[in-house]
Amino acid sequence: MTLSEYYRRKRERLSRKMEQLDRKEAIALAREAHHAETIARDLEGVPGHFAHGLNFYKLFWMFFICCFLGVVVETVFCFVNTGRLMQRTGLVWGPFNLIYGVGAVLLTVCLRPFIGKSDRWIFLGGAVLGGAFEYLCSWLQEKILGTVSWDYSEYPFNLNGRINLLYCLFWGVLALIWIKEIYPRLNGWIERHVSRVYGITISWILVVFMLANTMVSGMAVFRQAQRYDGVPASSSWQRWMDREYPDEKLAKIYPSMVRTEE
DSSP states (O other), X not given: OOHHHHHXXXXXXXXXXXXXXXXXXXHHHHHHHHHHHHHHHHHHOOTTOTTOSSSHHHHHHHHHHHHHHHHHHHHHHHHHHHSSOOOOOSSSSSSOOXXXXXXXXXXXXXXXXXXXXXXXXXXXXXXXXXXXXXXXXXXXXXXXXXXXSOOOTTSTTEETTTEEHHHHHHXXXXXXXXXXXXHHHHHHHXXXXXXXXXXXXXXXXXXXXXXXXXXXXXXXXXXXXXXXXXXXXXXXXXXXXXXXXXXXXXXXXXXTOEESOO
């Protein structure tokens, strides 16, 4: 083989590789453009829909769905880490946890304006917002009910055992996934598949259910604190709570909740 023939074949191989790279680049760019169009369409929503834009109904649906999805994700996460199925609910009726619902609304309201910005700002914003929110929830639970449901004292870079750096980073990643991927699609799904005719009625039925669920859950935990302090059941609601939600039942609903006072 002559030297010129060798280099001719080498150029041909390089040319074929360049063509393959060009095809891969074109496919990747087309996929990215399709993704951007889909996100833009979902964010635009359906004008005139009962939950169009960022109104009360849209935020409530985000809240309700994430109250449920958060429990599912945390249950799977705990099962992967421990090999055991653990109750991760925050309310006495159904697999719902207010922290995830309120957290989703908080991230949506505060970070939605950054949806077209650099990922790092959404990540940092989610880490700060999530950490502050988690700290506030822990502090309020301890001050009002005298209990805590998580303690990060054994983790490095923790703050009073209420938050730690690792979980703040998790909040940042969660915010990035939520704002960039899940929220736009969920936004589009709600506006395209939840009928305007029934949407408002369904929304208010769920609002009443979640308010009642939250109230009964709060009363059950509050009555448990009263029992711990030796307060007798002198009223009908206290007797009802003692009968329907004794300590044994609440221990199953909130297995990670412990008292901070001996």
